Amino acid sequence: MSIVITGIGAVTPAGDGVEPLWNSAREGTSHLATIDRFDAGDYACPVAGQADFDADAELPSRFVKRTDRFTHLAVHTVRRALADAGVAVGTDVSPERTGVMVGNILGGWEFAERELRKLWTDGPRAVSPYQATAWFPAAPQGNICIDQGIKGPARTFVADRASGAYALIGAAETLLRGRADVVLAGGVEAPLSPYGWLCLETSGLVAKARGSLAPHELYRPFDAGHGGSVFAEGSVFLVMERREHAERRGARVLGELAGWGVSTDGYMPYYTVEPTGRVLGRAMRTATERAGISDGDLGAVFAHGSGIPFEDVTEGYGLWEAFGPGAARVPVTAPKSGFGHLLGAAAPADVALALRAMAAGSVPPTVNLDRQAPGIELDIVRGAARPAPEWEHTLVVSRGLGGVNACLLLRR
Amino acid sequence: MGAMDVREQVFAVMRGVGFDGDELADGKRLAEDLDIDSTELVEIVVALEQHFDITVDADAEGGFTTVGDLVGCVGRLLSAGSAARG
Numbered sequence: 099m100s101i102v103i104t105g106i107g108a109v110t111p112a113g114d115g116v117e118p119l120w121n122s123a124r125e126g127t128s129h130l131a132t133i134d135r136f137d138a139g140d141y142a143c144p145v146a147g148q149a150d151f152d153a154d155a156e157l158p159s160r161f162v163k164r165t166d167r168f169t170h171l172a173v174h175t176v177r178r179a180l181a182d183a184g185v186a187v188g189t190d191v192s193p194e195r196t197g198v199m200v201g202n203i204l205g206g207w208e209f210a211e212r213e214l215r216k217l218w219t220d221g222p223r224a225v226s227p228y229q230a231t232a233w234f235p236a237a238p239q240g241n242i243c244i245d246q247g248i249k250g251p252a253r254t255f256v257a258d259r260a261s262g263a264y265a266l267i268g269a270a271e272t273l274l275r276g277r278a279d280v281v282l283a284g285g286v287e288a289p290l291s292p293y294g295w296l297c298l299e300t301s302g303l304v305a306k307a308r309g310s311l312a313p314h315e316l317y318r319p320f321d322a323g324h325g326g327s328v329f330a331e332g333s334v335f336l337v338m339e340r341r342e343h344a345e346r347r348g349a350r351v352l353g354e355l356a357g358w359g360v361s362t363d364g365y366m367p368y369y370t371v372e373p374t375g376r377v378l379g380r381a382m383r384t385a386t387e388r389a390g391i392s393d394g395d396l397g398a399v400f401a402h403g404s405g406i407p408f409e410d411v412t413e414g415y416g417l418w419e420a421f422g423p424g425a426a427r428v429p430v431t432a433p434k435s436g437f438g439h440l441l442g443a444a445a446p447a448d449v450a451l452a453l454r455a456m457a458a459g460s461v462p463p464t465v466n467l468d469r470q471a472p473g474i475e476l477d478i479v480r481g482a483a484r485p486a487p488e489w490e491h492t493l494v495v496s497r498g499l500g501g502v503n504a505c506l507l508l509r510r
Numbered sequence: 511m512g513a514m515d516v517r518e519q520v521f522a523v524m525r526g527v528g529f530d531g532d533e534l535a536d537g538k539r540l541a542e543d544l545d546i547d548s549t550e551l552v553e554i555v556v557a558l559e560q561h562f563d564i565t566v567d568a569d570a571e572g573g574f575t576t577v578g579d580l581v582g583c584v585g586r587l588l589s590a591g592s593a594a595r596g
């Protein structure tokens with residue numbers, strides 16, 4: 099039984115849809131710039147990928163006022179994904195047989211910060227009655243279900259930057275167990291609020307601004323000058339179903355989630371990861387074994403590529419642990435350095451990009467990779483997209499603080 | 511303040527909460543017609559309290575069913591307030 103992807107919705111700093119994301123990734127264009135959403139001048143990383151999404155133009159005003167931006171992004175993206183797949187809940191699939199799986203990390207702090215300020219300055223009566231339900235990380239999940247009338251299994255995964263990968267795995271397992279016929283799965287993040295942004299900084303994840311680098315040069319995965327991630331807001335959702343269900347309704351199949359593997363390697367200090375990459379490598383290996391492919395079949399790796407030096411280095415070790423010297427022959431890329439690390443939506447964005455890239459037979463480049471960091475023995479695609487006409491399988495790597503590893507194996 | 515003024519001001523407050531002017535009328539039912547849940551009703555009542563400088567005891571009011579109930583309640587509280595002030 100195989101799990102296929104039949105529709106995608108995406109709002110990212112590159113625009114609304116997979117095509118703008120793909121076009122900018124293929125060209126290696128950067129969408130990272132100085133933050134203008136709030137005054138980030140006192141932050142270590144005043145640079146972000148901002149999505150040009152006007153909630154008031156896309157959604158009813160009474161809905162917008164009671165929800166945070168991360169819910170706006172998610173509800174809109176799910177609508178786009180369903181339209182892309184040609185699925186209407188209640189018509190093409192019953193509400194009870196439709197599921198929702200969401201990855202998110204921070205919750206809805208844009209809304210929450212505003213209301214908490216009112217709480218401390220004007221007292222409890224001044225706080226929006228929607229504060230509690232707007233903030234919590236499962237808010238997008240609930241509002242997607244309300245918006246679409248979905249009544250099947252629904253869950254939110256909070257697993258740092260692997261949250262989105264966990265959501266896709268949750269969807270696949272739900273479908274394999276026969277608990278649903280269609281699952282909307284993906285991730286969303288709206289980190290551009292003063293407190294949300296501070297959390298990313300104090301967690302030690304951000305690339306600190308340096309005078310020698312322009313804003314769009316700050317995020318440098320696998321480069322000798324790597325110093326952390328530049329984060330972005332966005333939302334990516336996939337329509338997932340069992341292959342026979344998709345074929346029965348005549349759906350266009352974009353690709354298959356053929357394997358996945360998870361492992362955990364929590365390590366002290368908490369913000370670090372297991373130094374040998376052995377445990378991460380096991381998740382990579384499990385994903386490929388589940389897909390039943392041999393090492394030579396792997397056409398490319400879409401790396402976690404956080405640009406955090408110890409994560410970059412151990413990701414390279416992990417690939418070597420999983421595939422031995424073959425790791426050095428597989429093209430590896432981290433196109434997210436062009437549009438930003440989307441946190442809870444990062445892995446779904448990589449899946450969307452990898453499916454599009456495999457269809458085009460072209461591996462997009464890692465933006466800002468000038469001189470590869472020492473100790474990373476990988477063939478990392480840089481400069482320009484690399485033709486790959488025979489490319490059939492992609493490994494997507496995702497990891498989070500506390501040792502969360504979740505890897506996905508896609509088949510064209 | 512005349513009854514018409516109170517109605518217009520209640521409608522203005524509700525527009526501020528996100529309603530369209532053309533969906534507001536005395537006979538509109540809050541739940542069935544306007545899709546207002548208990549949380550949004552709290553938001554509306556607090557907005558009315560702030561606008562008119564009144565205190566609404568929603569429990570004592572025995573629940574609101576229509577927009578007209580809100581208008582009537584505000585009108586009563588305002589006239590009680592002005593009577594008390596003499």
